[in-house]
Amino acid sequence: MAECFDEMWGDAGGLRAPYRGFHDWFAEEDPKRLRAKQREAEEIFRLTGITFNVYGRAEAEERLIPFDIVPRIMSGTEWHRLSRGIEQRVRAINAFLHDIYHNQEIVKAGRIPQEMITRNDAFLPHMIGVAPPGGVYTHIVGIDLVCTGEGEFYVLEDNARTPSGVSYMLENRETMLQMFPELFSRNRVQPVQNYPANLRRSLAACAPPAAGVDPVVAVLTPGIFNSAYFEHAFLADQMGVELVEGHDLRVVDGRVAMRTTCGYKAIDVLYRRVDDEFLDPLNFNPESQLGVPGIMDVYRTGGITIANAPGTGIADDKAIYSYMPEIVEFYTGERPLLQNVPTWRCSDPDSLAYVLDNLADLVVKEVHGSGGYGMLVGPTASKKDIAAFRRKLKARPGNYIAQPTLSLSTVPIFSRMGLTPRHVDLRPYVLVSPEGIRITPGGADAGGAEEGIARGQLLSGGRHQGHMGAGGLGRCWARPRMEFSGCIACWSGPRTPRA
Numbered sequence: 001m002a003e004c005f006d007e008m009w010g011d012a013g014g015l016r017a018p019y020r021g022f023h024d025w026f027a028e029e030d031p032k033r034l035r036a037k038q039r040e041a042e043e044i045f046r047l048t049g050i051t052f053n054v055y056g057r058a059e060a061e062e063r064l065i066p067f068d069i070v071p072r073i074m075s076g077t078e079w080h081r082l083s084r085g086i087e088q089r090v091r092a093i094n095a096f097l098h099d100i101y102h103n104q105e106i107v108k109a110g111r112i113p114q115e116m117i118t119r120n121d122a123f124l125p126h127m128i129g130v131a132p133p134g135g136v137y138t139h140i141v142g143i144d145l146v147c148t149g150e151g152e153f154y155v156l157e158d159n160a161r162t163p164s165g166v167s168y169m170l171e172n173r174e175t176m177l178q179m180f181p182e183l184f185s186r187n188r189v190q191p192v193q194n195y196p197a198n199l200r201r202s203l204a205a206c207a208p209p210a211a212g213v214d215p216v217v218a219v220l221t222p223g224i225f226n227s228a229y230f231e232h233a234f235l236a237d238q239m240g241v242e243l244v245e246g247h248d249l250r251v252v253d254g255r256v257a258m259r260t261t262c263g264y265k266a267i268d269v270l271y272r273r274v275d276d277e278f279l280d281p282l283n284f285n286p287e288s289q290l291g292v293p294g295i296m297d298v299y300r301t302g303g304i305t306i307a308n309a310p311g312t313g314i315a316d317d318k319a320i321y322s323y324m325p326e327i328v329e330f331y332t333g334e335r336p337l338l339q340n341v342p343t344w345r346c347s348d349p350d351s352l353a354y355v356l357d358n359l360a361d362l363v364v365k366e367v368h369g370s371g372g373y374g375m376l377v378g379p380t381a382s383k384k385d386i387a388a389f390r391r392k393l394k395a396r397p398g399n400y401i402a403q404p405t406l407s408l409s410t411v412p413i414f415s416r417m418g419l420t421p422r423h424v425d426l427r428p429y430v431l432v433s434p435e436g437i438r439i440t441p442g443g444a445d446a447g448g449a450e451e452g453i454a455r456g457q458l459l460s461g462g463r464h465q466g467h468m469g470a471g472g473l474g475r476c477w478a479r480p481r482m483e484f485s486g487c488i489a490c491w492s493g494p495r496t497p498r499a
Helices: 017-028 031-048 076-100 114-118 166-179 181-187 195-205 229-239 295-300 312-316 324-332 349-357 383-395
Strands: 051-054 061-064 072-074 140-149 152-159 217-220 242-244 249-252 255-260 263-266 269-272 305-307 362-366 400-404 410-415 418-427 429-433 436-439 444-447 476-478
Touching: 017 072, 017 181, 031 061, 031 166, 031 410, 072 076, 076 140, 076 152, 076 312, 076 324, 076 429, 076 436, 152 312, 166 181, 166 195, 166 229, 166 444, 195 217, 195 229, 195 269, 195 429, 217 229, 229 242, 249 263, 249 295, 255 295, 295 305, 349 383, 349 400
Parallel strands: 072 476, 217 242, 217 269, 269 305
Antiparallel strands: 051 061, 140 152, 140 418, 140 429, 249 255, 255 263, 362 400, 410 418, 418 444, 429 436
């Protein structure tokens, strides 16, 4: 494994402060007891059905969510710094979405080309002129981050459509609390268990004004065969709201209503886990059976809140990602607090020439792709694969961006050999409403297999395998910062763009 920053031991090989409490506890524990506890936790996951599906093969493969007893621990100061950058980025994303569906000031200012917006497959003309309740487009956001050194973080992706994984973070934390309650008191870990309550409160705060004091919230799922169905059911249950499918819903008297034993009941807020294309067969894909015929007409007249708003996918498009530093500066008037991975837009002739000359050293991604599909990892690709990708790049250069490989940090996992380093990435979850921006402390922390993985990015010496690796998920702990009272920032709606 190439030289990487070790988050437990640091560059100098000395135990870093956030891990001292855990390391002392681990040194006192009997390894046999720890292995027994790990097996017990895995059995809990198996009995509970905490699984996810892996696609891309001949058939979908169901896997158990990996569990590990070693947490990733971030100091209060480190987490505070990240939180400020995440909050700034989420503000800019919401302002950007409002702008591109209204006056397009960022285009008029020459910061982003017109065609980058209007010709983008994720741009939804149906949303032009539509103002969501409270001005909130991205009610739930997942920002994918990687660490490359002490205090050095990069944003890999902005997940603004339907970010997943939060249920695995919550189940991991609950299991750890059952197994090792003493660890949490020793390390003063910020809690995450209130996420479902915060999610419901945040969604309710985004309801249309006519909803009243007790808005009706529901979760829309594609059904049991969806890879994240466990999460859909989990969140609906934890929030105490109905889990519905498209066939449970219909438009009645200008409202979206769900079927109940007492007839149809109007819904005020629909947390949808269905892609735009399948949301409304009357407005989008006419063959869709997952959505609700006519829901977009109700939405445009203010009869329902859809979270996240339709058309938000353009904000996590990889071509738009390359403009995020300009987007943050344009809408906030501030320098970005979080770094982007350096990115070459293959639509630019000079960038394309560089990428074609250096394919073997780069990671190339489809601008509309996600989950690691449709990408080339140059250092691990065969000559045949590189040649095939070269032809695709030349044929449709605007469909791709390229990035350098990164040497990502490692965090230990508990293996047969003891503590073994594994590469990790991090997805903090952000809730946005008129009440504020709330960042859940920690996040879904995906540990890689032996060679190292990250969501959508090559790790040093490794290969891409997708988000769920062998090293555990959802184990990131954020410690409190004494002079910092919380992770909630005031939300005042989209800001006026700054030239």
